[in-house]
Amino acid sequence: MNSAELKRTPLYSAHQELGGKLIEFGGWEMPVQYTSIVDEHLSVRSAAGIFDISHMGEFLISGPGAEGFLNRCLTNDVRKLAVGQGQYTLMCNDHGGVIDDLYAYRLSETEYLLIVNASRIAPDFSWLERQLGRTAGLGRVALRNVSDQTGAVAVQGPQVALFIDECFGGPSIGGTRVAAASQLEKNRIGKWTFGGTEVWVSRTGYTGEDGFEVAAPAGVIGAVWKKFFEAGRPHGLKPAGLGARDTLRTEVCYPLYGHELDENTTPIEAGLVFFVSFDKGDFNGQAVLARQKAEGTNRKLVAFKMTERSAPPRPHYAIWNSGADSVRAGEVVSGTQSPSLGIGIGLGYLPAALAKPQTPIQIEIRGKLAPAVTVPKPIYRKPHN
Amino acid sequence: MANVPSDLKYAKSHEWARAAGGEATIGITDHAQHELTDVVFVELPEPGKTFKAGEACAVVESVKTASDIYTPVSGEITAVNKAVTDNPALVNSDAYGGGWLFKVKLSNPAELNGLLSPDQYLAQIGAA
Numbered sequence: 001m002n003s004a005e006l007k008r009t010p011l012y013s014a015h016q017e018l019g020g021k022l023i024e025f026g027g028w029e030m031p032v033q034y035t036s037i038v039d040e041h042l043s044v045r046s047a048a049g050i051f052d053i054s055h056m057g058e059f060l061i062s063g064p065g066a067e068g069f070l071n072r073c074l075t076n077d078v079r080k081l082a083v084g085q086g087q088y089t090l091m092c093n094d095h096g097g098v099i100d101d102l103y104a105y106r107l108s109e110t111e112y113l114l115i116v117n118a119s120r121i122a123p124d125f126s127w128l129e130r131q132l133g134r135t136a137g138l139g140r141v142a143l144r145n146v147s148d149q150t151g152a153v154a155v156q157g158p159q160v161a162l163f164i165d166e167c168f169g170g171p172s173i174g175g176t177r178v179a180a181a182s183q184l185e186k187n188r189i190g191k192w193t194f195g196g197t198e199v200w201v202s203r204t205g206y207t208g209e210d211g212f213e214v215a216a217p218a219g220v221i222g223a224v225w226k227k228f229f230e231a232g233r234p235h236g237l238k239p240a241g242l243g244a245r246d247t248l249r250t251e252v253c254y255p256l257y258g259h260e261l262d263e264n265t266t267p268i269e270a271g272l273v274f275f276v277s278f279d280k281g282d283f284n285g286q287a288v289l290a291r292q293k294a295e296g297t298n299r300k301l302v303a304f305k306m307t308e309r310s311a312p313p314r315p316h317y318a319i320w321n322s323g324a325d326s327v328r329a330g331e332v333v334s335g336t337q338s339p340s341l342g343i344g345i346g347l348g349y350l351p352a353a354l355a356k357p358q359t360p361i362q363i364e365i366r367g368k369l370a371p372a373v374t375v376p377k378p379i380y381r382k383p384h385n
Numbered sequence: 386m387a388n389v390p391s392d393l394k395y396a397k398s399h400e401w402a403r404a405a406g407g408e409a410t411i412g413i414t415d416h417a418q419h420e421l422t423d424v425v426f427v428e429l430p431e432p433g434k435t436f437k438a439g440e441a442c443a444v445v446e447s448v449k450t451a452s453d454i455y456t457p458v459s460g461e462i463t464a465v466n467k468a469v470t471d472n473p474a475l476v477n478s479d480a481y482g483g484g485w486l487f488k489v490k491l492s493n494p495a496e497l498n499g500l501l502s503p504d505q506y507l508a509q510i511g512a513a
Binding site for chain 1 (some may be wrong): 422423425426428444445446448449451
């Protein structure tokens with residue numbers, strides 16, 4: 001793709017000033033790193049990191065029929081959401097294949113915010129528009145794609161709760177009502193004013209650490225970013241790029257659309273059955289997903305660790321079973337050197353027979369087989385203090 | 386400031402060569418290690434094997450990507466740096482010293498004349 005065709009977030013000039021190395025990601029020109037993926041990763045694990053996530057999409061779904069509509073389009077049950085609460089969920093086609101994985105927040109009784117993947121904004125929105133034909137009897141539903149007018153940042157790491165209130169200190173004015181942002185519980189979202197503008201702050205993230213995500217009008221996100229820098233610097237806050245975002249999420253086995261998930265992969269195969277509700281009435285893909293849940297699937301998403309020093313496993317490397325009758329059994333979908341563990345780690349799809357933890361497997365790296373072992377998810381667990 | 390020592394020869398593909406006594410020591414430049422960052426694995430050729438100039442004979446892997454390393458000169462591999470396979474971060478911390486990769490017995494020493502001078506390499510990386 002020509003760089004002239006790439007989209008830029010409202011924080012583009014901030015990335016340039018910080019010396020961020022820019023790459024193409026999902027049609028966007030985004031920082032992959034500022035100093036070093038390993039440094040940025042370890043900063044998030046030990047202190048705090050700030051990510052530009054403005055490339056992600058935001059949809060507002062509102063009206064009396066919104067709840068019923070979303071329950072037909074998404075796998076999780078939005079009826080479980082109190083006002084000011086969010087959930088991880090998936091949007092499936094009629095074959096149970098994943099159109100996108102996303103977060104759904106209930107902002108008020110009749111309005112929801114969906115945060116979707118950057119590369120999936122257009123297919124998601126057109127899919128949802130086509131599903132409006134299936135809303136008979138649900139009441140009015142309005143869909144708005146506000147992705148272009150919305151910026152977003154994530155601040156992640158164990159130190160973040162110590163400075164979040166310097167940025168969002170007063171009581172929330174919508175969503176979950178708390179006296180300050182640090183009092184939001186996990187998966188809760190509240191509305192604050194920032195510089196006179198309404199912004200949404202949630203206690204969520206994609207790193208396995210405590211943290212917050214802020215969605216704000218594009219014109220305000222630069223000031224939010226700057227404020228986080230001022231408040232977070234004394235606590236070790238560093239800018240972190242997509243490289244660290246990827247290694248952090250891989251260590252905790254969070255799926256990335258296009259790697260673990262695509263339209264030919266189901267949430268059951270991906271090990272995400274917890275986010276599929278079978279007692280909420282009909283939804284897209286339900287028949288296939290219910291059958292897979294009952295009968296099991298032929299292939300499963302499996303986490304693994306290399307057992308010896310090796311080159312890092314990478315997406316598309318072949319996975320072989322172990323032993324004399326070794327055959328090609330599957331493929332790596334995400335793989336990297338784990339900055340926290342100092343060894344190669346990854347995720348891949350394997351036949352169910354090889355999916356049990358502690359199964360020896362081999363990763364084909366440049367024509368040679370390197371030993372690995374399947375492990376329980378997540379691969380990295382935070383040490384208890 | 387780009388670190389491009391004046392006593393070395395350079396390849397367009399960001400390797401350096403230090404020639405002495407019919408042998409050349411090969412590594413990757415400071416510019417290259419900076420672009421890669423976080424080198425986590427180095428795969429080196431087998432001593433005794435022979436490569437032609439421009440052939441891929443080693444791999445340097447960072448967290449993000451695997452990069453082929455091309456020998457800038459033809460000849461037999463006479464030695465490899467075991468210290469970098471044990472501690473790949475040496476490529477980042479000491480690209481022109483402890484981070485060297487392998488040594489080649491020059492089968493055609495004239496090839497050295499075809500490599501880039503420090504000034505030419507500086508110009509290539511836009512640091513001249």
